[in-house]
Amino acid sequence: MVALVAVLAAGALVPIAYVVQAAVAMGWDELSALVFRPKVGELLVNTVLLVVIGVPATVVLGVGGAWLVERTGLPARRTFAVAFAAPLAIPAFVASYGWASAIPSISGLWGGVLVSVLAYFPLVYLPALAAIRGLDPALEESARALGMGSWSVFARVVMPQLRLAILGGALVVGLHLLAEYGAFAFLRFDTFTTAIVTAYQATFAGPNAAALGLVLAVLCLVLLGLESLARGRARYARIGSGSPHPPVRLELGRLTVPTVVGASLLVVAAIVVPLASVVRWLFRADSADLGGLVPATIQTLGLSIGGAVCAILVALPFAWLAVRYPSRMSRLLEGAAYLASSLPAIIVALALVATTLAFAPALYQTAFTVIAAYVVIFLPRALVPLRAGLSQVPESLEEAARSLSVPPWAARLRVTAPMLLPSVVAGGALVALGAANELTATLLLAPTGTRTVATSFWSAASSLDYPAAAPYAVLLVLLSVPAVALMFSNATGRSLR
Template sequence: MTIGIGETPARARQLRDRRIRYARVGVPALVWIPAATLTVVSLIPLLYLVVRALGGGEDTLATLWRDRTLVLIQNTMLLALAVTASAAVLSLPLAWLTMSTDLPGRRLWSVLAALPIAIPSYVGAFTAVAAFGPRGALQSLLQPLFGIERLPEIYGFSGAWLVLTLYTYPYIYLSLRGVIGSLDPALEEAARSLGHGPWSTFFRITLPQLRPAMTSGALLTALYVLSDFGAVSLLNFDAFTRVIYNQYRLAFDRSAAAGLALILAGLTIVIVTAERVSRGPQRYHRSSAGTARPRRQVRLGRWKLVGLAYCGGLTLLTLGTPLAVIGYWLFQALRTGNPLALTWRAAWHSASVSLLAAALAVVAAFPIAVLLVRYTGWLSRTVEVPLWIGYALPGIVTALALVSFGARYLTPLYQTLAMLLLAYLIRFLPEAVGSLRASLLQVSPHLEEAGRSLGHPPLRVWLRVTAPLLWPGIASGGTLVFLTTIKELPVTLLLSPIGYDTLATEVWNATRELFWSHAALPALVLFLVAALPMGILTWRQQPAEQRRSAAASDRKHTGEPETSTW
């Protein structure tokens, strides 16, 4: 029997008995019916792939058994593992600096650290090539100073690893940030009182509490890498998505492409299973009665400059580089007299449909998160895996599946906004589920039991008690869905209603014709539209106590003792 943080063996037995009682009562209909419905909907792309692959017969099998398929598996898994590990290494100190320390301007840094997720991968890849490529801007600056005529190639694995790390680490950062702000400092103080130093306390007490958020964000990062097409295509790295796209659009062989996509779905199952095993059965809420006190800031002391350099250098790479390249495109467009046409209706379409998708995903994620956390068992395992498969499949696969399904069975909804929102829900629902699950693990079921013991129905208890405590997860999940929806390209191109242009489609239409100056303004507005709500949510998400302490840290220290000093 595994004992959670702060639990005694007797307390662990009580929690085990509670889970047995939950199992005997059964999963409420308000939980399992929506969860099962969403699972069936998420299986539509997978069923489409199976039908397509079976239609190819022996040709599909011959394609799958080629040596190149094994190379694709190795390339894709290696890239996913490398990006996930490096994104975790970047995110953990960044989340700690912006949530637990007296870093100057930490609220601003917390907003800037989350904004790279608003930049599409294909834009990030091209700007990286323009800045750091063999003949890029950096080489132009170094040549007159040091005589460097050519920089190393950025194409291939190294370039894809760099770009995807820089623009996917916010998945882990946002999950960690939402949990760090709600940690109870009593556990850390108890460890310090027993003689443990700052590092020992962090690795033995704090880091285990962050594991649900870390694994949820890492899962999102790994599956995003599996489904990404823009970066690997522009940087000439052979991953599954690039080969699948070429099979669909260039070879016109949809059966072979469906077979390759099924292998990608199999890799998704492997990654999800590994995440479930690493997650473990531990619980992360308080076992005893009482109210968690707000965390005090850690004084960085002489390490402030190191923290500022870390945050500033990362912001320069992730935001400064693409914005500088986009600004150069704008300057070139103005200098040459090219029109800077921008459809403001496209900006409204992008913002409105992304907000609708985010709200829909958060509402749909509630019953799934409850099922995964409160009612663990065969049903939760059955529900969870199909959701992640839909997230990991390339957007073009999901779009083509819904095109086929809508044309045959949902004709009234074909090429309507409802069908587009359904595709977004299949693609990005796991982002909201992961954030809500990580936050729900921090909420003790005692609170819900107390509400029900007072005669309140379960739904009212959830709305009045649990939902307010899940606000960090709700904000993080909704933000992730909004930002990934606003830059989604294949689904929008194939399923949007006629004449429903978005900023992503305008950028794509310009860049595929190599009119980069024409794409500059839509790309800049796309970033600004995504950055505005992201900044507001991240800024307002700071707890009230942290706001007061942040204001106090701008003045001279008053001499009040802090939890620890570095």
């Protein structure tokens, strides 16, 4: 099992090896000439400002939204609870398309911040909502009994317990901001990812794209390191389930109307504006615009389902080793899977381009390389649910079956597999969702003539043919809804009281 997982981990680490090899192959003189130039400085400023402004904004909106729907008497809070998660069903590049078609002048840093914050704040909202629902309300009641006001309770009691959820969500948002291409290309806002795609298209897998990819990889590793330092070693677990009574909801009083208006404006900006633009252009589409919808859907389903199945098959040995045979080695191998997937999709794609051209030219621009990219990029989406599900399957049930003369493989198939099936479905759905919406790796790696829903949308929208792009945008949203509903149900655990 260790040998199998080690081989899989080595395959997942190909992008890391590509970054290191590119730096060594260029040498310091060529690398420094490519990195230390004004254009790279401009890209660095744009990318850093995007992260520095965008991540705190998503934290404010995500945590604020979770606190409002869970701890206050916000009118229609059940509706808002669902609406705050709904933007995840709209891919960021579709939201950018909606805003760009509604307000053609939107562009630059602030346009990028606006669109990305509206698209990604649910990535903080959902873990914060789950964490707040798991808090013991007696702690907040005790703090109020000691004379603390509502803001003091929130800042000194609630926020410290949300630290892990906030940092985890902020890290995911930061990595998305570093990796996003389509949304910022629409808004004519240059980041490292958009520059890498442009450099690749101009010089194929030339040194310029590799140098920019190296800088982007360093930024990702810096972000991972900062999150690890901020997380610290504090423990947040408690014994028991806490107070069984529901929390006392705070009345907003005079702030009720401004809060409802602000929450409604957020929903309108994140959902209504993009979808209204998409629907407006949809009604202008003619039958010719719909001709490629069915082939694109079939190819999207084929690649995304293939990626989901392969990701589950790769993640299962990782999860099995980590849960059933925990050790320092298993933790190290599992960490390799997360490290490789933290790099942007564009670097994963460039790594697979270089690797296939060097060692297996026949695999270049085939479905194999596309699915391999999906596995590397989305492996954590499969690994996390599988590990959680496997840890909840008592090993004693297998032992009981084996005591009845059932072979080990049959015991696992008849006892463990049915109990693990929900986790397999959840992980597969999340991988399939990511694969269906993935743009940069698909654009670089897909075989000639392949047109997924995402690439077909991009082809039409980047040519400013908004009516032709609208049907694909609607289909992308529809494909995203089931996985978002699954994420919301997992975050809430039960319907809102």
